[in-house]
Amino acid sequence: MKYHDSETAREVANRVQAFMDDVVLPREREALATGEQITDDEISELWEMAKERNLFAPQMPEEYGGQGLAFRDMLPSFEQVGRSLIGAISIRANAPDEGNMHTLELVGSEEQKKEWLRPLVQGEFSSGFSMTEPMQGGGSDPKMLGTTAKKDGDEWVINGHKWWTTGGKESDFLLVMARTDLDAHPYAGTSIILVPTDTDGVNIVRNISHLGGHDITEREFGHAEIKYENVRVPVENTVGEEGQGFQIAQMRLGGGRLTHCMRYSGMAERSLDIAKAYLSEREGFGEPLANKQALRHRIADAETKLHMARTGVRHAARELDQSEARIEVAMAKVFTANVTNEIIDLAVQCCGANGIGKDLPLAQFYENVRAFRIVDGADEVHRRSIARDAFEDIREEEINHVLRFDPDRRAESSTDE
Structure with missing residues (x-):
């Protein structure tokens, strides 16, 4: 297409x-x-x-x-x-280096770009984005963020407990989301602070075992649990403006969600290619499986949905050039996440035993894609945002117009009864 x-x-x-x-x-x-x-x-x-x-x-x-x-x-x-x-x-x-590069390039200081961004781009450094916390901390409801950073002279003192910090165990530095003004609403009192991983008090507890955690590279791209215990870094390590952490994170995640969508749509495309090749070669019941109408219809549905997902991502990207595009991005993310999950599951089913074997990449794709409905915002969070926007502008007069109600007539009917 x-x-x-x-x-x-x-x-x-x-x-x-x-x-x-x-x-x-x-x-x-x-x-x-x-x-x-x-x-x-x-x-x-x-x-x-x-x-x-x-x-x-x-x-x-x-x-x-x-x-x-x-x-x-x-x-x-x-x-x-x-x-x-x-x-x-x-x-x-x-990810997460790509998103962290983007963040530092947009809002990092010149010194941060010189010291951290250039080596990160060149692969001399690796990084992590440390935002998500265990219960009852920040997650799908980021306002619950519990990690704090308090000023002591010209230093931040950071205390908190994070997990699912992608690449954290192997990182050279972390971008840490922390509450820096406890009297302000979290959206106005949270900052992002650059923390070198070798700083005293940064305790990387473990990489969390998880679905799809088997990598074919020797690099550990796991998701780390990290405790920050009286971690001291200069106030100048603040990334962007103090108190603007949520705005910066939203900017980072908006584009990141779309790049994730494209990566996973590429994964779905290859899965379909493998499935179609297998169905064309594999014979059963006297003919190639590709001739079976039920399978052909499922492939047709998959091709259609993948096209819709790609189109939606491109539209959201155009809108993101002009505005925050939160709803367009949310729609693209939740739709693409579900479509790619569905397509890769179909490809595994089409290939039978070869689908669950690891001679082909489908088994790894299958394990990896399930997380996409959770990472970068769970389906339910995005649907909540979409629904809130859908109902936001509905007013009494619009309800009456859409439903063709005449308020006076309704009053008369009520009186007659």
Whole structure:
């Protein structure tokens, strides 16, 4: 299906697709077949190849070593990298580093960009975004954030308990969400603070075992539980304006949700390709399974829904260029998350035993995709926002107009009774 992406977006995405097909997917298949993890040295080699092809860090400005693509122009490339288990990291577009790069580039100080952003883009550093907390802390209701940062002279003193900090165990620094003004509403009294991981008091408890936690690289991209115990960092480590943490996080998550959507839609596309190839080759009951009408209809439905998801993401990206686009992003995220879950489940079913075996990537896709309905905002949270917006502008006169009620007539009817 063709979309109205810019010429730049299509040209770069075509080159990313070629890189995936020629280099990344063959290495992924080898790793799946042998069970041998892809080493850090191999990842560095992929980065060098991506640089040679002008594909490295497409989301970042050229001054930091990226390709300088506009947000909408980079989305089709994210869809291509989503086709591989190692696609995103192969061009340095992997979460959470990609989102943290974006955050520092937009609101970081010049000193923060020099000390942390450039090395992060180049892969010399890795990072984590430390926001989610255990019960009864911040999660789907971020106002419950319990981590605090109090000023002591020219330092922040941070105390709190976080978990699900992606990449936290291997990170060089963390962007920590903390309450910095307990007298203000959390939306106005929360800040983001950059904390080097080797700072005294940063205690990384563990990586949390979870569904889909088996990686084919030797890097640990797990989700860490972290305790901050009297952690002291300079006040100048505040990222953006003090008290603007939620606004910055929303800005980070809005774009991040769409890049996730594109990565997972790429995963769904490859899953469909595998399923269609398998159904065309596998015979049963005297003919290829691809000739069975029930399967053909399910594939047709999957293709249709995936097209709708891609279209919705692109529309949300256009709106995000002009405004916060919270509802458009929420709709795109919840719809794409459910569609990609459904499609990958279908692909596993179509391939039978080969679907649950790990010679193909479908089993890993299946494990990984389930989390997408929870991370970056659970389905229920996004639906809550969408529903609130849907009912927000309904007034009495509009209800009467839509339902064709005449208030006077209703009054008369009430009196007659």
